[in-house]
Amino acid sequence: MRADKISPAFSFSGGYNVNISNRETAKTLVHKPRREISRWFVNASKTPNGTGIGIWRDGAWCTSRWVPGHSGIRYNEMADKLARGASEGPEPTCGNSYGSIKAFVRSEIAARHCSNWNALAGMRHCKTVGIRPMAGKLEIQWSPIKNKFITWGSEVCLYEIEQLKEQSTPLIKLSPLTGAHLLATNNNYHYVKCIDIYPKSDKDLLLAIGQANGKIVLSTFGATVYDSQFLPGKELVPRHQRQCNAISWNTTECNKIVAGFEKNRSDYSVLLWDINKSPSHGENGPIRPIVEYGLSDTTHSLAWINSKVLATGNNNKQIRILDFRDSAKQVNHTITKAVHGISVNPHNERFLASYVDHQVCVWDTRNFEKPMLVLPHLKQLSKIAWCTTKQNLLGILQRDLPSLNLYDIQQTMVGNEEVEPSVIERIVTPGLHNITSFSWHPNDENRFLAISLAGHIVDYIVFDRITLNWTTNANLVWTCGRKTLKYITETNTLYESLQDISQKIKLRACKGYGLKDELCKNGEMVDDIMLRNVWNRLHLSDKLVEDGTLRGSNSKHPGVRSVLKIDGATIKSESVSISWTETSGINCAGSAKMYKHEDREKALYLCGWYFDKDTASLTEFLDELEKDQAFTRAAAIAVFNLKIKTAIEILTRGSENCIPGTNLNVVAMALAGFSDDKNSMWRQFCASPKTKLNDPYLRAMFSFLTAENNNYDNILYENGMTVDDRVAFACIFLPDNKLNDYLKSLTMTLIYEGNLDGILLTGNTQEGVRILQKYLDTTGDIQSTALIAVRSFNTELLQDLGKDWINSYRSLLDSWQLWHERAMFDIMLSSQRPNDKPPQQVYISCNFCGKSISAFMQGLTRGRGTFPRMGGANKLKMSSCPNCRKPLPRCAICLMHMGTTTGDQCTSDGDGTKLVDFSHWFTWCQTCRHGGHASHMIHWFKQHLECPVTACQCRCFSIDAV
């Protein structure tokens, strides 16, 4: 009765699932001699969860999956129940004791193990065989049918892949996008060694299953179209029983199947069958193979090279190539130990790959003596496979690793010689532990399935390495797979969201930014407040210097610091006290201390506070601000000018038509209560909540009104206020030494920040250059930097730096092909720098002597005065090279020599210099060097594609992309 306890389905080669918790121990166990293993099993005991047989030895805890082979059989169930009860509960009062059951199980396992052991072909001669994970190895393979794959271990399972959807029946999740359904299982065969799928399976799968006993069975999942051909269940049996190692359908002649076997002294190891052949007449025996090869050999692996040629790995020592055209003949062979897992490159049948232990060999069958490539690995190899979709990509799996090695092997030709192939190695981790097998998808690019020891499956797509590049016009291109390139253009919305400076520069350049004569107009073109301020400021200082307000400074754009002569002799300002009542007329007794000096006034002009002369200009300025909705700034400036009443009025007006949320009315009310009495309630009340005001100007205003001992730090370091206002404030209220210190420290901060507002302080000095450099460093805005430098800085100051900026900007415009903008910039440049002429950019050299003609042209024009005959009415004609006297090329249309006009009168512009119309200019193709007058050429190419010169087939016009 107890014999049932050992299920017939329990086997070592089939459904054996070994989990070894301590891998190191397991490794030593695995290589133990045979008797050790039997001892291993004798120590078997029940596992903690009671469902299988656990084997405990030397710290390695192994669990074998129990296959309940007798479930459903009534008496067996009863026996099982009794046994379970016996093991859990107290000793049964009748029947067998717990100990005796255990002893029985033990002995039975040992016996079963021994019989299995001996049944396995070849085992008898093996010295070291262990229970390796290999024994319970799970294999996986894509089928020829789309989206279906099989796995096999103890049983053969068929799965179908589906896209994962939100609400779908629970699938086995294979990847973030795909899942699989188990369609069918086939557990009729338990000693499966290898499987190959009938290559013409387009609707149903037909499997050839090679087993440990050597039988090859054709099998299906349920009823199929093959039933009518009586294929399922057909058995192909070798004469002598031994393990089937490899099996392979011929993909062209699909009825042929070849199998490789273990060694038998009197039998062949490579057998080729035709499955459509019936047993010979009068016999009921098995189908005979049509070809046999390799007497008393072992065949470890085999693969079809083409429909007639087969590669086999034999006897641990050689790879043979067999030709079946004329029975079976060995046509090529090589001596190697790498005889396992022979795989033929599907894209180039010349290349084979095989492995042994730790190394993979790649072979070129034309040069078969030695491997083309040897790839050593750290761990034992378990599977290799060429990628079916990508050329020359070999996937290699090492035992116990969560990753797969991929090798892109490329044969390189240098001249006519083949050099050592180049290999690009990649490692991919599909996200499994201990991958036991993988399979490339037959059609989908770079897709494979991998299965782990624990039975988890992953559907993985290897991302091809992406290479990418950026064009100058913001096209970003990258590769996608092997054939396509993806790109995004500058119009892509992505760039809009990025707000990159390169886009802005291009846009501004197209609008003519920086080229406007009036400096402040340039500022209007940009949306950047800082840049706008800079242009306005430069405009202002330029104007002030021009109208003589800022005398005594030789620079075009002086800064506040140079106006105040901070770096030179210190100025002595007189301090003026202006009583609050005078200007505000409210309940104030005290006065505010202000400082006045001629230079300070100039500085105020620079800051835009040019209203000290009369009150009208202040009102005007405040009105301007009010128009721009800058109520708080207007109010603060009014307060700084001690006009509290005006400030209150501004705020009241502001509250009427102002932004909701800011309650200016309340602020006006608070302001109305101003008293400069140091102990007044107002002052105490206002001192604390003023920090809670959101608006920087309101904050500054109250800081000013509540300031003690003329300490204005809260205003001077109020970063919400513009630099202009802060500097102007300092110029009014700070004594000389403090003003000096303040401006110096502010300059340093602004230089450090690269804040262009600092130009207000520095003007166009060396420090201004430093600010520009810093601004460029932080923003990359070469355009504004170059333009500001050109427009307001001296060449001497800029030196090489400025040249770099200008050249960088010009080359930027060049690369965008903004030729017109480049030319405009050059024109502006030469107007700003009349001394440095732009270098000559075009030279014309003679076709014959190679000497420059243009030099002579210049010489001639210069010397026009001395040769009056050549100028004037008789226009200068130069139709031959002045150096070698050979004629210049002729216009292909009118056949006149270069230098001759089309005959029309040339127009002279206002300056009296004669400039010929563009249509009369000489132009030529840069490729074929043929050309002529521009008007003639344009006319010609309106109707023709090819060059006007006879027999010249140059498509000049199409080549010239500009």
Place this chain on the structure above:
Amino acid sequence: MFEVQEINAEHKDLIHDVAYDFYGQRMATCSSDQYVKVCLMTSVTDVKFGPKTQGLILATCSADGIIRIYEAPDVMNLSQWTLQHEVQCKPSCSCLSWNPSFSKIHPPMLAVGCDDTSAATGGKVFIYEFSENSRRWTKIETISSITEPVHDLAFSPNLGRSYHVLAIATKDVRILNLTPVNDNNSIQSGITKLDVQTAAQFEDHLSTVWRVCWNITGTILASSGDDGYVRMFKMNYINSWKSVAALKGDGSKLLSNENYQSSVGSSAGLPTPPISQTARYIKLGAISQPREVPWH
């Protein structure tokens, strides 16, 4: 929403590199199928043309660790390239980049990266500079902070900046600022001293980074990695870097700022191999005869 265009390059195999001409109008691709398409000549990762200010010059680096600099004396005759300099570097050089600065202040500069896998050999990025005095290329800096194999590196367009920016593709994206130090020492010796600072380090790819490239102003860096994404990093105003976009390689997904973080999370599922196992790029053939550069 976002749209990605497609070009069929008609290559039979993996495309290794894409190059554009100065105006971004012509494109060259090179591929494992041993063809270079639409192009006069181009490189296999380790051949780069020098900046145009230095004439027609190109540098190659090879697995044997020698940087060679060739020059075409006659611009009209591109079949003749003479070997000008040969610099011994560390073995297994994988990539190089010219400093594109136009400035006369900056002498010609090259950065070379190695893809040798062992961390023990120290720094993997070297900066070489051409000294006008000695007419030689000298190593002026070894970036010791990078010990993982380097697959690609790129100097950003200089555009008048006072420092150089070097992007490096190694196990992550690295952005280095190289500031020339102008002290007396360096002026006397004529050798630039560099102050090297890591401006940013991004592990967004969660795997080996394969390529890096700059936009025209050097303000956005694009990188590609083994995670199958193209990612973008942008310099914001205060000279610090931020990742701004992730584009799936097949063009199916484009993520910018807002939904960016999710992409980092989703690709994080799989364990990455330890550094020692990350992919290695083996040179596509070494140059055996320095005078015969194999052109495709």
